Amino acid sequence: MSATFLGMPATPPRSPYGTGNLRGDRKFPAAAHDELRNEQLRGNLGRATRTIRAKRLTVTGELPDWEELRDAGSAIKTDTMNRLPELLEELERNVTARGGTVHWARDGVEANEIVARLIKETGSEEVIKVKSMATQEIGLNEHLESLGITAHETDLAELIVQLAHDKPSHILVPAIHRNRDEIRQIFLKEIPGVDPSLDNVPAHLAAAARVYLREKFMTTEVAVSGANFGIAETGTLSVVESEGNGRMCLTLPDTLITVMGIEKVLPRYQDLEVFLQLLPRSSTGERMNPYTSMWTGVTPGDGPQTFHLVLLDNGRTAALADRIGREALNCIRCSACLNVCPVYERTGGHAYGSTYPGPIGAVLTPQLAGMDAARDDPNSSLPYASSLCGACFDACPVKIDIPSLLVELRHQHTERSGTTAEKLAMKAAAGVMSRPKVYTAAQKASGLGRVLAGRDGKFSHLPPPFSGWSESRDTPAPPEQTFRAWLASAEGAATMRAAADEHTRGGQPTRDQQQEEDK
Amino acid sequence: MTTARETVLGRVRDALALAPAADGAPVPRAYRTGRTLPDEERLALFTDRLADYKARVHPCTADRTAEVIAEVLREQGAERIGVPAGLDPRWLSAHDGEVRQDSADIPAPSLDALDGVVTASAVSCAETGTIFLDGSPDQGRRALSLVPDLHVCVVDLSTVEVGVPEAVARLVPERPTTLISGPSATSDIELERVEGVHGPRTLAVVIRTDA
Numbered sequence: 001m002s003a004t005f006l007g008m009p010a011t012p013p014r015s016p017y018g019t020g021n022l023r024g025d026r027k028f029p030a031a032a033h034d035e036l037r038n039e040q041l042r043g044n045l046g047r048a049t050r051t052i053r054a055k056r057l058t059v060t061g062e063l064p065d066w067e068e069l070r071d072a073g074s075a076i077k078t079d080t081m082n083r084l085p086e087l088l089e090e091l092e093r094n095v096t097a098r099g100g101t102v103h104w105a106r107d108g109v110e111a112n113e114i115v116a117r118l119i120k121e122t123g124s125e126e127v128i129k130v131k132s133m134a135t136q137e138i139g140l141n142e143h144l145e146s147l148g149i150t151a152h153e154t155d156l157a158e159l160i161v162q163l164a165h166d167k168p169s170h171i172l173v174p175a176i177h178r179n180r181d182e183i184r185q186i187f188l189k190e191i192p193g194v195d196p197s198l199d200n201v202p203a204h205l206a207a208a209a210r211v212y213l214r215e216k217f218m219t220t221e222v223a224v225s226g227a228n229f230g231i232a233e234t235g236t237l238s239v240v241e242s243e244g245n246g247r248m249c250l251t252l253p254d255t256l257i258t259v260m261g262i263e264k265v266l267p268r269y270q271d272l273e274v275f276l277q278l279l280p281r282s283s284t285g286e287r288m289n290p291y292t293s294m295w296t297g298v299t300p301g302d303g304p305q306t307f308h309l310v311l312l313d314n315g316r317t318a319a320l321a322d323r324i325g326r327e328a329l330n331c332i333r334c335s336a337c338l339n340v341c342p343v344y345e346r347t348g349g350h351a352y353g354s355t356y357p358g359p360i361g362a363v364l365t366p367q368l369a370g371m372d373a374a375r376d377d378p379n380s381s382l383p384y385a386s387s388l389c390g391a392c393f394d395a396c397p398v399k400i401d402i403p404s405l406l407v408e409l410r411h412q413h414t415e416r417s418g419t420t421a422e423k424l425a426m427k428a429a430a431g432v433m434s435r436p437k438v439y440t441a442a443q444k445a446s447g448l449g450r451v452l453a454g455r456d457g458k459f460s461h462l463p464p465p466f467s468g469w470s471e472s473r474d475t476p477a478p479p480e481q482t483f484r485a486w487l488a489s490a491e492g493a494a495t496m497r498a499a500a501d502e503h504t505r506g507g508q509p510t511r512d513q514q515q516e517e518d519k
Numbered sequence: 520m521t522t523a524r525e526t527v528l529g530r531v532r533d534a535l536a537l538a539p540a541a542d543g544a545p546v547p548r549a550y551r552t553g554r555t556l557p558d559e560e561r562l563a564l565f566t567d568r569l570a571d572y573k574a575r576v577h578p579c580t581a582d583r584t585a586e587v588i589a590e591v592l593r594e595q596g597a598e599r600i601g602v603p604a605g606l607d608p609r610w611l612s613a614h615d616g617e618v619r620q621d622s623a624d625i626p627a628p629s630l631d632a633l634d635g636v637v638t639a640s641a642v643s644c645a646e647t648g649t650i651f652l653d654g655s656p657d658q659g660r661r662a663l664s665l666v667p668d669l670h671v672c673v674v675d676l677s678t679v680e681v682g683v684p685e686a687v688a689r690l691v692p693e694r695p696t697t698l699i700s701g702p703s704a705t706s707d708i709e710l711e712r713v714e715g716v717h718g719p720r721t722l723a724v725v726i727r728t729d730a
Contacts, residue, residue, distance in 0.1 A: 009533030157707035244718025273684035288647035292698035301623030321534035
């Protein structure tokens, strides 16, 4: 308990503004606007997400108890969040008892400093890295680079992204936005000593990466990883992967440093039986991913003999302090919600500006890093980057109600926004609507809008304060006649009489209809 | 000065005080557990799932273990074979190439010089085609089954469970555990699956049906 605790807790702070990779440099609509013009990206994404969606449906459909597994997964995570202090202490106790060292980091800046210090203590100037969302979130590679430490990404897609000086665009397949020709070009340009006759066949590209990375695996003495799960009961950590680069990093170096968000803890070893079914099937659409590594502290004669676990807050406690928002911390980073999202499928991951793109990213990012209205924060646009179609909720293996969380965040954003043009407009509308005469007059006046709408009957650009709305949508012109005017007209009166007649005949055809049929 | 540990734990407690849990309902565990299947059906399911992952499957009786292993190694052209210290030496008796026994003081990079490795296994899961290694003396340290390009893994059908919960229940948490489902693979380039990136490109599973 902090020393200043006086019975009324203050809201825990969010990830510091402007550090790490939890904020883009412009708002979603502007970023998406550019990404939408990229035909290559849309083609790649469309094919990739369709493929993963189909695979996921096949393998989840195979399990008759899929819904029961989702219920269990959701309940285990909820229980975890409710008991987080004791579970973290239990994890720390068990990791320490098995020869590991546990560090705590208030935010990304502190986590980066801890990892850099631990690396420096080994005397090594380079590290190999297992793909990790947490270290991407805090911008660890950039921090290490600024200190002269080279971090080699070893996941093939992360390597492609790193060599291209690019950013990941998907949680699971970070280079989903690149095609084989682009990857070939990147390898030819960036891998020292690569065969200049390398073609664009994926197997050959993967082989080139194998040769390049094998030397790193065999010679680098320090590895940095994330963790998919940390088991409080036993102190066991787990990394789920496919290529074996994870196994290499977790096994060959002398020192292993694992950075784990505090929400990744699970109470019991037995809980793995649920998540080892939910995660692979939701994420890659496989019954099981090729490799999963589990280790508990250090094992003499097998694997790294020095193990550090860095437990990271970086805004997670701020998310935890919101009863509704807390649900987003249940996320197991499977990426199923990205692959079913119509918005993500068209804009790709870069438009979100965060390590966490897609539907869950639109929820998680503002929760971890805030959406500061005063600074016109790009994150404040994320809760609106959704059609609220609900596909993400259906796909989520731990049943996170993402659409409702997005609506809640929209509400919070509006509440915090203070007086905006939108608010003034709504206030004016309320005033008009509560006075019938004024309302009728306003409706008549709005009919004039048709003249301005042009021949297609749509507005593409509205004047301020409505320009924000019209940036990403067309607005239909007002109808020629208001409903009230129509009702008062001869046509309206006749329609209402006919409807009343039909009602009194108990659904019998009217005389006119009968005559039609007799002909 | 408060430590980061105190601060983070304090924040977690503050967060839970600000937004207390809605309810403390017990975790429903209505999913399937404790499943069993007759030997033949478990073997068929396991074989099907391993094949789906492009693993090579060789069912055999216990008395033919050495012969089958030798055949597999010959097929793959593997001469220099690494084995964990606790592996039954009779299993390599029919192999006419070199056999090197692994130990912790051999530098892991030198395992790269091996053509392949033969290990036993702890537990398997039929439904997902997954083999669990737990670092027991007949399975060796983790690097041994990782660095060489061929992994011949011997599985006793009696250790094959139907599903994930049944298999996880047989694990020893403190052991360094590796789950293997087929050979190393990547789908990172246009989602086209490529077998063999960093781990062994070939996984051969010898299933002893009567052991």
